[in-house]
Amino acid sequence: MSYIAKPRVSHPGLPKNKLGLTTRDYEGTVSTLCAGCGHDSVTAAIIQAVFELDVEPHMLAKMSGIGCSSKTPAYFVSQSHGFNSVHGRMPSVTTGANAANRDLMYIGVSGDGDSLSIGVGQFVHAIRRNLNMCYMIENNGVYGLTKGQFSASADIGSLPKKGLPNQQEPIDPVSTALSLGATYIGRSFSGDKEQLVPLIKGALMHDGFALVDVISPCVTFNDHEGSTKSYAHTRQFYHHVTDMDYIPPAEEIKAKYAEGEAMPVELHDGSTIMLRKVDDEYDPTSRAAAFKYLRDHFNAGEITTGLLYINKERREMHDLMGNVDTPLAELPLDSLNPGSTELRKILKRYA
């Protein structure tokens, strides 16, 4: 960690977004994570994404559980809402917050321990409900905060810093999410912002549960030789199957795409995701095909990355439940609470 605060001085030529803000305005406090932790890079990618999306800080809610990864919401967008909850409980807290105010943009930052060990029960149900949020897993294969024990995402045979290799089957958050019906699934790497930033932008703008699994090396406990979540290993077995660009609503599509190269996916607000296949065989709209592809490449030791699955048809939690458009938090008390006469009438129905 550093004791020196990042000075407020900035490059006078920094670009400004539509709100007149620069990336510096979306920063948080200086990170207390280990120098070189992948999580800090993910933080930088989130800052870049919300800057590019012209997000108004007060319209963003940052949610997290416990872990080094879960500490990171302190390091971006100081002016937004935030809730640092109990270990593994971020999904349910986010469900509650989202239920009360559907207008906010939710970004949950979790770890492989937080989501796949203690919080796995919460994680799967948030997916099932298609909770409208961007769910980031900063995946390093260990419990970083508690000094590097294997987590549920550690691969078989991966070596710890000291001791015996992992023997248990890993939980792959991407396949898990795919099997549970998540509607936006991506995987990336903290060391590849070119891929990660658009992926986060799409996830934030997607209507429904968007998972971004980010390989984010723990430089202190899991970046050695023999680790399958190190910088070097990830770079060596990195296999990226799709690229994407996020194009905001009403913005002209400037980049030139060759015939058949790009697949536009229009989002609810009129923005477009331009999906470009790097591997022609990959079909990010078919759950079955994606599943098989991921399995095959996983067995070959490869880390498949990109926007891996997208589904615009399934409705998000509020729409499934038929809720009003106005956030509950903004409804006047008398329409939220129909009063005792109405309550008696309702109860009578079950008499």
Place this chain on the structure above:
Amino acid sequence: MKPTDTTNPDYFHKVVDCQWACPAHTDVPEYIRLIAQGRFSDAYLENRKSNVFPGILGRVCDRPCEPACRRGRVEDKPVAICRLKRVAADHRDDITDQLPKAPAETNGKKVALIGAGCASLGVANDLAPLGYEITIFEALGATGGLMRTNIPRFRLPPEVLDEEIDYILDMGVDLKLNHPIESMKALLDSDEYDAVFVGTGAPRGKNLEIPGRYDSDRIHIGIEWLESVAFEHIETIGERVLIIGVGNTAMDCCRTSLRLGAKDVKVMARKPRGFFKASDWELEDAEEENVDIVVNHSPKEFVLEDGKLVGMRFDVMEYNIDETGRIDRGKAVDEVMIPCDDVILAIGQDNAFPWIERDIGIEFNEWDCPVVDEKTMMCSRDGVFFGGDSAFGPKNIIWAVAHAHEAAISIHKYCQGEDIGDRLPVGLNLSTQKMGMHEWSYSNDYDPAGRRLMPHVDLKERFKKLDIEVELGFTAEQAAKEVERCLNCDIQTVFTAKLCIECDACIDICPVDCLTITHNGEEADLRTRLSAPAENLEQALYVSDDLPQTGRVMVKDEDLCVHCSLCAERCPTGAWDMQKSHILLPYAADEADSKETTAA
């Protein structure tokens, strides 16, 4: 791009913008740190090593360092480098016992220095400690050259001048005042000297040949007039004064006039603002004293009535400025007469060498200036050297000092029978500044404080006498604040590619977005692919070797780095380190030492 060759001392030297811009390469960040530590005497001596006259220069240097200062690019105002030099001089203890001394025995070589201005004094300063017998010939009855005769006392008190000149003369220099050299041939033919240095300045003020010029005795040549004021031959001036020209001499003329009783002083400029020769701060100081600066007026004629100067007629000009900022020759659109009692011409100086015969092997160029080698300062006749304003026309004190150091090296090598072209190279030392986990040897916090304002003597008070120094110098609190504005540009970011794991930590933390990891390319292309715009082409890109994991390169745009150390602090592998660069500039004494050690 090819990986940057940081073994070339110039690379890191250029990063220290101020030191690079200083003709004498004063180690600015080093002396500012010494001031911050309260080590004023050490700061003074650090200055003296390169610029010889810290007390003088801390008041009147042309300060090419300040426009170069990185702080001026990061914010808008540079560090007050020059006035901090004065802080070192004002607060130093008696340092006389730490000054270089002449050895008990001379080395038997005699050197003549012509003129006792800063150029000659600089040469004496470097050669006397090596045992040379130095004789200075000065035409006037006082030392200092233009520093004494032209720079007014309200900017440079004579005590300051005397003290620093005496440091040099006290090394046993033989000073011959009132001793103009009238024939170079005679001097050379006397064979008394092993080498001769010409430091006679550019002594001729430019004239303005327009009607009426010679019809009144109230039309003065600026540098001559200032000299007469300095020697108290002139003590008054009329109420209404016009100064022609808007360079630094004009600024001294207008401010001096105010102190001799003028009430209405106008500086007449031919061109609009932005095209003036005077430095911004000299203009500011003059305008603070209510001098009127009149733009776009081109002198046409002097107007006399009954043989008395009553005014001057000007063409009122109009100019076109193109998009590159170039101005055309302009055209006259009107004509005015401006009444006045005196006119002072301050339109420049020329070199003049009536005392150097043209048939003694000293070649002169088309402007009647001697042909001088820029590196060795020797002219076409072996053993004759030039420096200061006499070498390449009027410049300033710090340039004269820089010339003097080079000339001293040449004179030494010449007298020792060495090849004067074969000089010691500039060297570079790098040493890490890491002191512990999160500890650096220097104050690496960025202090957002703005530039401190120099306190001035009250506007009424200062005109009472000619020699009231206007600037009071920084207070202790001001100095303490101003030193923290220095960005320590000599504490370099040094990169070791083989250690980098490409985690991006440095890229993400850098407050001014100087760093990028990307695929290599040509410079023009790379500049378009960096984290933040890299539009200042004068500032280098530092490009690494290929990185081990991806073969990309680390690119640093040196332009706006605030040397905060955060990149090194956040790097898990120590691929970035903060290392102090110490530029080793060879002086005559080093040349002498190097021969001694090789001989031993």
